[in-house]
Amino acid sequence: MQAKKRYLILLSAGACLGLLFYLGGIQLPAASRSRHDRSRNGYRPDQPWPHFSDPLHPFLPWDQPDTEEYNVHISPNQKRDVNTSVYKGKRCRMDSCFDFSQCQRKGFKVYVYPQQKGEKISESYQNILSAIEGSRLYTSDPGQACLFVLSLDTLDRDQLSPQYVHNLKTKVQNLPLWNDGRNHLIFNLYSGTWPDYTEDLGFDIGQAMLAKASISTENFRRNFDVSIPLFSKEHPRTGGERGFLKYNSIPPFRKYMLVFKGKRYLTGIGSDTRNALYHVHNAEDVVLLTTCKHGKDWQKHKDARCERDNAEYDK
Numbered sequence: 001m002q003a004k005k006r007y008l009i010l011l012s013a014g015a016c017l018g019l020l021f022y023l024g025g026i027q028l029p030a031a032s033r034s035r036h037d038r039s040r041n042g043y044r045p046d047q048p049w050p051h052f053s054d055p056l057h058p059f060l061p062w063d064q065p066d067t068e069e070y071n072v073h074i075s076p077n078q079k080r081d082v083n084t085s086v087y088k089g090k091r092c093r094m095d096s097c098f099d100f101s102q103c104q105r106k107g108f109k110v111y112v113y114p115q116q117k118g119e120k121i122s123e124s125y126q127n128i129l130s131a132i133e134g135s136r137l138y139t140s141d142p143g144q145a146c147l148f149v150l151s152l153d154t155l156d157r158d159q160l161s162p163q164y165v166h167n168l169k170t171k172v173q174n175l176p177l178w179n180d181g182r183n184h185l186i187f188n189l190y191s192g193t194w195p196d197y198t199e200d201l202g203f204d205i206g207q208a209m210l211a212k213a214s215i216s217t218e219n220f221r222r223n224f225d226v227s228i229p230l231f232s233k234e235h236p237r238t239g240g241e242r243g244f245l246k247y248n249s250i251p252p253f254r255k256y257m258l259v260f261k262g263k264r265y266l267t268g269i270g271s272d273t274r275n276a277l278y279h280v281h282n283a284e285d286v287v288l289l290t291t292c293k294h295g296k297d298w299q300k301h302k303d304a305r306c307e308r309d310n311a312e313y314d315k
Helices: 002-040 076-086 101-106 123-133 170-175 269-276 304-312
Strands: 111-112 147-149 186-190 209-212 260-265 286-292
Touching: 101 209, 286 304
Parallel strands: 111 147, 147 186, 186 209, 260 286
Antiparallel strands: none
16 A cells, blocks of 8 residues: 555656656757857846837827826937827917918918819808908918918818818818918818718818817817807808997897897707707897708608798798
């Protein structure tokens, strides 16, 4: 019995030694080769072997703020270059995407691109360009300009609109003075299409400033973009006759305090706001008129107020 136990112990010990020898036999040659390579490359045993836990910098998305850890090993000049390349699109600010040097040398002058032959342009956008060209700030020399305005109509970027300009991405990129939109100002009233009305203009505005109506707080770049009101195609380019405006008139000499006339979106973005306007409409000094006639299948979504609202809107 004792001999049997001794045999089992010897067998177990032999198996363990064989396993250890097997594992060590695989790693030992590699280790010796590694030492040989290190000595051949000038490695000294007293010099610690460098350890790279993560030899590559982690990928930093363009819209994610840089951190101290990411910039800890780069010089101030390199950090400035990194920030300059990152500050594009949503992160643009005047100090990163606008070149003031031309304005300081030549003064504040605005250049409007010449209208290209065959390009359609809406009356509203033509009014904007005409107002700029009639201003004392206008210059016909791009070399004297501090600010650039496209002659391509960017006001209506709804693909369902007859005034939608196609292939705008290619046309803008081919402009010799585009320079990724730097020192450019783009005007826009409508973007996207029903029912989502995304704010995609159909081309990359790059470092250009955006003067836009109904811009969301998520996409608005403070101290860079300009929020403008949504005006109709019938809005006059200039004011009324002299003396029409009354100063220091309390109460003011006008019949209406608030007026709105537009489409009432039955579904999608804007529907909650437009559908609530009837609560403050009194048909006297507050007149808010909406119509349900919007889109091809508006009748599928119409509610109990649509017929009355449509009649008041048409009247």
